[in-house]
Amino acid sequence: MIRVEDLHKSFGEVKAVQGISFEADNGKITGLLGPNGAGKSTTLRVLYTVLKPDSGSATIDGVDVVTDSLAARARIGTLPHGSGLYPHLTARENIAYYAKLYDMPGEAIDDAVQKVIDQLDINDFADRRTKGFSQGQRTKVSLARSLVHGPQNVILDEPSNGLDVMATRSLRELIRQLKRAGKCVLFSSHVMQEVAALCDEIVIIAEGRVALHDTAEGIRNATGCDDLEDAFVKAIAMVEPAS
Amino acid sequence: MSTIRNVFVKEVTDNFRDRRTLLSALLMGPLFGPILFAFVINLSVKQSLSDASEPLDLPIIGSEHAPNLITYLESNNINIVDGPATREEAIDGVSNGDHDVVVVIPESFGEDLAEMIPATVEVITDQANTQAERETRRATRALREYGQQIAMMRLTLRGVSPMVMRPLNVDEVDVSTPSGRSAILLGMLSYFFIFALLTGGMNLAIDATAGERERGSLEPLLCLPVKRDHLIFGKIMAACLFMAISLSLSLICFHFTLKFMPLQELGMTPNFGPLVVLTAFLLLVPFALVGASLMTLVASFTKSFKEAQTWVSVVLLAPTMPILVVSILMVRPSTALMFVPSLSQHLLLVGLIKNEPLNMMHVAVSVGGTLIIGGLLTWICARLYRREGLLG
Numbered sequence: 001m002i003r004v005e006d007l008h009k010s011f012g013e014v015k016a017v018q019g020i021s022f023e024a025d026n027g028k029i030t031g032l033l034g035p036n037g038a039g040k041s042t043t044l045r046v047l048y049t050v051l052k053p054d055s056g057s058a059t060i061d062g063v064d065v066v067t068d069s070l071a072a073r074a075r076i077g078t079l080p081h082g083s084g085l086y087p088h089l090t091a092r093e094n095i096a097y098y099a100k101l102y103d104m105p106g107e108a109i110d111d112a113v114q115k116v117i118d119q120l121d122i123n124d125f126a127d128r129r130t131k132g133f134s135q136g137q138r139t140k141v142s143l144a145r146s147l148v149h150g151p152q153n154v155i156l157d158e159p160s161n162g163l164d165v166m167a168t169r170s171l172r173e174l175i176r177q178l179k180r181a182g183k184c185v186l187f188s189s190h191v192m193q194e195v196a197a198l199c200d201e202i203v204i205i206a207e208g209r210v211a212l213h214d215t216a217e218g219i220r221n222a223t224g225c226d227d228l229e230d231a232f233v234k235a236i237a238m239v240e241p242a243s
Numbered sequence: 244m245s246t247i248r249n250v251f252v253k254e255v256t257d258n259f260r261d262r263r264t265l266l267s268a269l270l271m272g273p274l275f276g277p278i279l280f281a282f283v284i285n286l287s288v289k290q291s292l293s294d295a296s297e298p299l300d301l302p303i304i305g306s307e308h309a310p311n312l313i314t315y316l317e318s319n320n321i322n323i324v325d326g327p328a329t330r331e332e333a334i335d336g337v338s339n340g341d342h343d344v345v346v347v348i349p350e351s352f353g354e355d356l357a358e359m360i361p362a363t364v365e366v367i368t369d370q371a372n373t374q375a376e377r378e379t380r381r382a383t384r385a386l387r388e389y390g391q392q393i394a395m396m397r398l399t400l401r402g403v404s405p406m407v408m409r410p411l412n413v414d415e416v417d418v419s420t421p422s423g424r425s426a427i428l429l430g431m432l433s434y435f436f437i438f439a440l441l442t443g444g445m446n447l448a449i450d451a452t453a454g455e456r457e458r459g460s461l462e463p464l465l466c467l468p469v470k471r472d473h474l475i476f477g478k479i480m481a482a483c484l485f486m487a488i489s490l491s492l493s494l495i496c497f498h499f500t501l502k503f504m505p506l507q508e509l510g511m512t513p514n515f516g517p518l519v520v521l522t523a524f525l526l527l528v529p530f531a532l533v534g535a536s537l538m539t540l541v542a543s544f545t546k547s548f549k550e551a552q553t554w555v556s557v558v559l560l561a562p563t564m565p566i567l568v569v570s571i572l573m574v575r576p577s578t579a580l581m582f583v584p585s586l587s588q589h590l591l592l593v594g595l596i597k598n599e600p601l602n603m604m605h606v607a608v609s610v611g612g613t614l615i616i617g618g619l620l621t622w623i624c625a626r627l628y629r630r631e632g633l634l635g
Contacts, residue, residue, distance in 0.1 A: 088258075101468075
């Protein structure tokens with residue numbers, strides 16, 4: 001479970017996040033939806049402890065990401081935006097490297113790696129060096145290595161970026177699998193349809209604030225729009241520009 | 244600890260598969276020094292040997308006016324060859340590079356000599372042509388010696404001892420030993436070794452920092468439940484390993500190439516046997532920590548692989564500075580100097596090649612001081628990796 005409370009983060013003059021709060025429950029898929037530059041990535045980066053918040057707090061399964069960042073990181077699997085692989089290592093080696101750094105016991109690593117390779121259906125290219133992989137293949141391998149230790153919480157930053165239709169479909173299926181396994185899945189996107197198709201809860205973010213937090217149905221009702229895209233535009237307009 | 248080991252193993256495997264790293268670690272660094280060195284040595288041996296032993300082909304205009312002079316020159320290993328016909332042609336020939344040097348003997352030469360008027364001999368040369376310089380020097384020297392012989396004969400004829408012409412007898416006594424002489428040239432070696440060491444780890448140091456950021460693999464790595472200090476320690480240690488490999492290859496390479504260099508002909512007997520190779524390795528290898536951490540530090544500030552390469556190349560030159568200053572000022576090794584990395588390694592290595600006994604105090608300070616500075620730089624790297632601005 002992920003909980004964010006009144007999070008603030010500025011980069012110099014730019015106020016990226018100005019008081020974001022939400023909860024993402026186990027066994028649910030929560031989508032962070034917002035236009036480019038709304039503060040989605042900054043929020044997620046605070047959650048996976050690469051950034052420190054100026055104020056407010058965030059916890060993963062009750063573990064504070066600032067005061068106990070190492071323990072918080074151990075509870076999440078992360079796919080940061082534009083994740084890269086090591087081109088000279090095979091897909092399997094890339095995944096195994098992360099398994100080792102997650103401090104999994106040596107004898108369990110091979111099995112865990114094979115399991116996640118099966119789960120993501122990447123056996124075809126598992127033993128090839130990742131140099132020259134397609135975007136879809138790269139995303140799958142990146143995802144595999146962040147799931148290899150079976151984390152309870154999964155944070156994905158724009159995972160469907162650059163994926164074709166087939167790859168997007170299999171990614172959605174995987175996210176649903178994680179949900180069925182009782183995991184807490186939090187992912188960001190700027191594509192309304194994707195979020196609507198997948199998420200149990202939607203958090204619409206604009207100007208560094210939460211515009212709406214509800215189910216897809218609830219958002220339609222709150223904005224009075226039947227079309228989700230219209231609802232999205234209307235919800236964003238609810239947040240007045242900061243200046 | 245297991246994190247450091249895992250990162251270390253991964254970086255080493257990864258970079259052993261990277262052609263760029265392998266090329267610089269196993270080929271560029273170790274071979275650059277010996278090849279350049281062999282080239283310089285062979286060139287200087289050729290220069291110094293060619294002076295007297297090789298015959299000089301000298302075109303002379305008007306050789307019929309001075310038969311005695313020609314005989315003298317020929318007995319001094321100078322071949323008289325056909326050259327341009329007139330003085331004007333000779334000047335043209337020298338200025339456009341057809342001839343390096345031409346000697347012109349005027350018609351009046353014999354007459355002037357007989358009347359004891361200083362007889363003119365012209366040596367036509369081009370001062371701007373460095374290649375002609377040596378031949379000109381030899382021709383002028385031979386002519387001057389001939390003139391001196393005539394002067395001595397004239398004095399003797401008049402009953403004056405030729406010794407009046409030599410009031411001073413200047414005698415240089417060279418106390419340098421053959422190994423000592425070689426040390427001047429072999430002092431260059433220490434830089435080659437430090438250069439080889441640094442190039443060996445350069446690509447890895449860049450790849451592990453700026454490269455990792457450019458590929459986008461740094462952010463997911465930092466999301467793992469590991470201490471950032473451990474990540475950076477593992478990377479620096481992997482760079483150290485590549486540096487040590489490159490250094491040892493370079494030393495071994497020199498051990499073999501020195502055998503094929505005509506150093507004895509320069510009066511040098513370099514002391515570079517297997518034991519010296521091993522000692523040199525142990526003296527130089529602590530510098531790897533300074534090199535690896537310094538390169539990692541510099542590369543961490545840069546935004547891309549290319550930018551990192553530019554700045555890290557500056558680090559390649561940095562160790563030359565103290566060596567250069569000391570070579571110019573001719574400083575003797577002292578304990579205080581042993582605190583300066585690269586300089587202390589240079590001084591110890593020069594002593595080693597000169598066959599001087601190792602000063603254990605100096606060795607201890609050099610190794611200890613270098614490791615402390617390397618540790619300090621590593622610590623700064625670790626601090627830098629804790630900043631969130633690292634991701635850029």
